Amino acid sequence: MDLLVNIDVDDLEKAVHFYGNAFGLRVGRRFGDFGAEMLGSSAPIYLLVKNAGTPASDTMSQVRGYERHWTPTHLDFVVKEIEGAVQKAIQAGAQLEKPVATHKWGKLALMADPFGHGFCFIQFLGRGYDEIAD
Template sequence: MQAIINIDVPDLDAAIEFYARATHLTLVRRLFDDTVAELEGAGLRVMLLLKEPRTTPVPQATLERDYGRHWTPVHLDFVVADVETATHQAMAAGATLDLPIEDFVWGRQACLRDPFGHGFCFLQWLGRGYDEVA
């Protein structure tokens, strides 16, 4: 089995640039008349999907796509060597820091959002990471 992460975005070029600068994902190829971009890095394959605001993902959907800040229980976490460096880099690329960097028994965490409203986090392990509290 293989997993692929899909992220809807309203501007494909801006999303490619953001994820390349903020997370070091690299563009592999563009597909389907430039409506999909395949990125790789961090052990992931990420597909950026060009989707217009206020469209629905399926005909029965009651909610439309909204690229303002929103929350979904499914989000990306990137494990990084230095959470402060990664956070500054992502913010320079256009991310917004939602909460100050926090310290936990297992490490450090920064909660951010991309320019399209999607939340993501940077995690920096200390010791054995989550196993410190398992």
């Protein structure tokens, strides 16, 4: 099974610029004004234009909004050096929501992209998650 990541955005060029500069991703393919495939991660990331205020689903009343929002699913980007990755993302337009925290398994930075989506940077230390696995 393959994994694809889809991220709704309201401004495709802004999103391509952010994800390119913040994470070093590159455009693989463009889908007109409706989307772009970003490559350079372990899974392709598709930026899909969805206007703010449009229904998120036919089965609910919630509409899309691009202010900071919470969702139980987010992206974790594993990096070799977290401080540099955080600064690069901030320069591209991300927000650092909590200072970098160090845990037994590694370092963690909680962040948000310019479209309100949360993401994290992780720098594994020692054996990574195996440091806390049973």
